[in-house]
Amino acid sequence: MPQITTNWSGVITNPERKQSYIRSVREIDKNIGSFLSFNPDLPGSDTTVKGALGGMPIAVKDNIAVTGHPLTCGSRILENLVAPYTATAVQRLEDAGAVVVGKTNLDEFGMGSSNENSALGTTVNPWNNDRVPGGSSGGSAAAVAAGLVPLALGSDTGGSVRQPANFCGVYGLKPTYGSVSRFGLTAYASSLEVIGTLTRDIDLMETAFGIMSGIDENDQSSVSYEDSVVPGSDISSVVMLSVGNDMLDDPVARAYMETGEALRAAGYSVTEISLPSLDLVVPAYYTIATAEASANLARFNGIRYGYAPDFAENPADLMKKARHEGFGREVKLRILLGTYVLRSGFQDQYYGRAQKIRTLIRKELESVFSSADLLLMPVFPTQAFLKGDSEMDDFKQRLADVFTCLANLSGLPALSLPIGVENGLPTGVQFMAPSFGEQRLFKVARNLKDTFPLQTPPNYLDIGSLV
Amino acid sequence: MAQVQDEWSITAELARLELDENEELILAREAERMRELFLTMSRADADKPEPTTQAVELNNRIRPDYVDSFNNVESLIEASPEQEDDFFLIPNVL
Numbered sequence A: 001m002p003q004i005t006t007n008w009s010g011v012i013t014n015p016e017r018k019q020s021y022i023r024s025v026r027e028i029d030k031n032i033g034s035f036l037s038f039n040p041d042l043p044g045s046d047t048t049v050k051g052a053l054g055g056m057p058i059a060v061k062d063n064i065a066v067t068g069h070p071l072t073c074g075s076r077i078l079e080n081l082v083a084p085y086t087a088t089a090v091q092r093l094e095d096a097g098a099v100v101v102g103k104t105n106l107d108e109f110g111m112g113s114s115n116e117n118s119a120l121g122t123t124v125n126p127w128n129n130d131r132v133p134g135g136s137s138g139g140s141a142a143a144v145a146a147g148l149v150p151l152a153l154g155s156d157t158g159g160s161v162r163q164p165a166n167f168c169g170v171y172g173l174k175p176t177y178g179s180v181s182r183f184g185l186t187a188y189a190s191s192l193e194v195i196g197t198l199t200r201d202i203d204l205m206e207t208a209f210g211i212m213s214g215i216d217e218n219d220q221s222s223v224s225y226e227d228s229v230v231p232g233s234d235i236s237s238v239v240m241l242s243v244g245n246d247m248l249d250d251p252v253a254r255a256y257m258e259t260g261e262a263l264r265a266a267g268y269s270v271t272e273i274s275l276p277s278l279d280l281v282v283p284a285y286y287t288i289a290t291a292e293a294s295a296n297l298a299r300f301n302g303i304r305y306g307y308a309p310d311f312a313e314n315p316a317d318l319m320k321k322a323r324h325e326g327f328g329r330e331v332k333l334r335i336l337l338g339t340y341v342l343r344s345g346f347q348d349q350y351y352g353r354a355q356k357i358r359t360l361i362r363k364e365l366e367s368v369f370s371s372a373d374l375l376l377m378p379v380f381p382t383q384a385f386l387k388g389d390s391e392m393d394d395f396k397q398r399l400a401d402v403f404t405c406l407a408n409l410s411g412l413p414a415l416s417l418p419i420g421v422e423n424g425l426p427t428g429v430q431f432m433a434p435s436f437g438e439q440r441l442f443k444v445a446r447n448l449k450d451t452f453p454l455q456t457p458p459n460y461l462d463i464g465s466l467v
Numbered sequence B: 001m002a003q004v005q006d007e008w009s010i011t012a013e014l015a016r017l018e019l020d021e022n023e024e025l026i027l028a029r030e031a032e033r034m035r036e037l038f039l040t041m042s043r044a045d046a047d048k049p050e051p052t053t054q055a056v057e058l059n060n061r062i063r064p065d066y067v068d069s070f071n072n073v074e075s076l077i078e079a080s081p082e083q084e085d086d087f088f089l090i091p092n093v094l
Helices: A003-008 A015-033 A088-095 A137-145 A162-168 A202-212 A252-265 A278-301 A314-325 A329-341 A348-371 A394-403 A406-412 A438-449 B002-014 B021-043 B073-076
Strands: A037-038 A059-063 A099-104 A152-155 A170-173 A194-199 A235-239 A268-271 A374-377 A413-424 A424-431
Touching: A003 A202, A015 A037, A015 A137, A037 A137, A037 A170, A059 A137, A088 A099, A088 A152, A088 A202, A099 A137, A137 A152, A137 A162, A137 A194, A152 A170, A152 A202, A162 A170, A162 A194, A162 A413, A162 A424, A170 A202, A170 A438, A202 A438, A235 A252, A235 A348, A252 A268, A252 A374, A252 A413, A252 A424, A252 A438, A278 A348, A278 A394, A278 A406, A278 B021, A329 A348, A329 B002, A329 B021, A348 A374, A348 A394, A348 A406, A348 B021, A374 A438, A394 A406, A394 A438, A394 B021, A424 A438, A438 B002
Parallel strands: A059 A099, A059 A152, A235 A268, A235 A374
Antiparallel strands: A037 A099, A152 A194, A170 A194, A170 A413, A374 A424, A413 A424
């Protein structure tokens, strides 16, 4: 059982500690805005379940269903929806004793890298409130970084767990596609996305992943993890992605080089490689992601659930009005792009080609892992950027997904980990492993833990100091 | 630009998206920028590979054919925007 579990025991079950905890979270989160809803007293929350996570409060990104909690996806179109069932990944954590205390903010339907695309709230970075927490799981990352919960769930479609984890200075895991059930995760890009975890404790991350993973009859794409797992023992070789001098900001580049040096000092063999298809990653990713989004979001039509306009002339008009008034700009853009690349006459040129490029990328990564245990890469070219930063507009944010969406196109697991703090903001790197090689990721993170100890932002909630 | 904007207007119609004038102008510009990025895929030597539709090999899993009950019907009805007795209430469109 992870040591951190002991620190959090009694926070929910002891009435006095619980009240003190709730007061502290509300006070700290007034400035951060990580939660869209915070309600540890929701009827149905069972705080008495014994298990590896007995009584541990957790936060869940608001695009993952938890019975009785809102399921807004950060969108006006689902602003009043309450989930009637619980996602398998959450259910498994609850069965191990975890208690969902709230739902965290996100870019609408998971579309964005800053949390600025949420229609329902503003979340800021706990390290510097003028900066974004990253996205789309920015609320989960901010809540964990500020110490409001020890563990939070996010979803990673193109880096949406790892990038905010990196911006907020916590661990972020994107598991192998299929290892964690997606049942109960609101679909955005079904072939790319997976539920992941954010935490400040690598042992807790491993425990939570072990509980969540495994086959689920409600998710056709889920697989039996035990039958597929790649052992984490005997890892010795790491390849570093060769990155151009102009691709990374200085603090990010320094953290990247320091990690390589630390690995060498720890006895790993470290060599550099380049990926010939790297330039194609972002266009292929966004072609596929938007195509799948346009299909998945067709269900939000003003009839089945969610927002509906007061009046419409006919069913088509009803659907258009609901989507016009319910969706934000980024969501509309991605639906528009996805519809375009799937249009008759354009499909081979865009969507078909992207699927073939996806094959090229997978083969390149297979070749990498035929001779190395892990791939080291940056997470994002910059540290957390300023809110409304004109230097980092929406288009540039999409281009900057190049290092993260590689794992989603290939389905491989990747873990972002904090390396240090520079100019008052966290820096970090990510490791990628072959399919079902999460144990390798946990092992290398543990090996680097003492070299790069985690730091805490201002106003961090030290749970041990709660009365 | 007008021709480009028309193309995106047609696409918006197919996507059941109603866009106001200002929105259409901004989205057409952003969409066009992304389309140009997508076009860079044409320079890849990618005619031969089979397309990848899923990152993991999937076999068709078939569940047993049996009648199951769902005991939380009320919560589904309550989750709808409006309801009357056991029915979803939807806007009058006829």
